[in-house]
Amino acid sequence: MGTDISGFIEYRTSEGGKEAAWYVAHDLDSLNDTRNYDAFGCLFGVRNYANFRPLAAHRGLPGDVSAALGARFAQLAEWYGGDGFHGHTWITWGEVKAVDWEERAEKPDKRLHQYHETPQGRRMMGKSGWSPAFAKAVGLTKGEEREWPEGSEWLVGDVLYRSVVLRRKDAVTATGEWQPVWRAMGDLAERHGDDNVRLVVWFDD
Incomplete structure (x- = not known):
């Protein structure tokens, strides 16, 4: 809900x-x-x-x-x-x-930002607090939370996961x-x- x-x-x-x-x-x-x-x-x-x-x-x-x-x-x-x-x-x-x-923001977003690479450049798909594919790729157990340094990136299949710090704007x-x-x-x-x-x-x- x-x-x-x-x-x-x-x-x-x-x-x-x-x-x-x-x-x-x-x-x-x-x-x-x-x-x-x-x-x-x-x-x-x-x-x-x-x-x-x-x-x-x-x-x-x-x-x-x-x-x-x-x-x-x-x-x-x-x-x-x-x-x-x-x-x-x-x-x-x-x-x-x-x-x-x-x-x-004081720390990176808890949700990793997800992108697809397209001929027009990187396109954001959304944000994910939990992704089974990402968890498997980096060895997270179900429900485990981890804080990733800003700018950390992982390419899993055709999806790029990135740790981002947002600005108020x-x-x-x-x-x-x-x-x-x-x-x-x-x-x-x-x-x-x-x-x-x-x-x-x-x-x-």
Whole structure:
């Protein structure tokens, strides 16, 4: 079973002289409903196979969530009994703006990257946490995990396996599924300020 992300973008403002409060602006599903474990790990430390230093992991739900978000989460908890929800956390637009997207993960990806050699050059096929063919070729026992130095390569049949260290921009690309989220947060921040806009998320399996 896979892991999916849910959440809301909130902004904080005061109206009519009242104390500043948080309000829901967007449901995350309307902007990004893609299951991308590299991004989940890079941003929030969930399914962090790529070994990033997470930007905003294990913070929990904010104590001052908006009324709409609080009601929605309570409704979900009632429907599902809270089972499967995990990784509750949040990140402000100010923190997103400060990210060094060139920053490398702390260790090589736990999954070896797989490539085929084609007349047009090397083409990536995917990533594998376990490959019987590779395990047999290098003498791994079933379920055994090993950390391979960056750049290590093995040609097994017609598949090249390589140990790779990702950068943040590989996980959260400049043209990928997170850009609508960043644009929405940036637009709100122009009116309310960088630290008055945040993304609140949680995960379910």
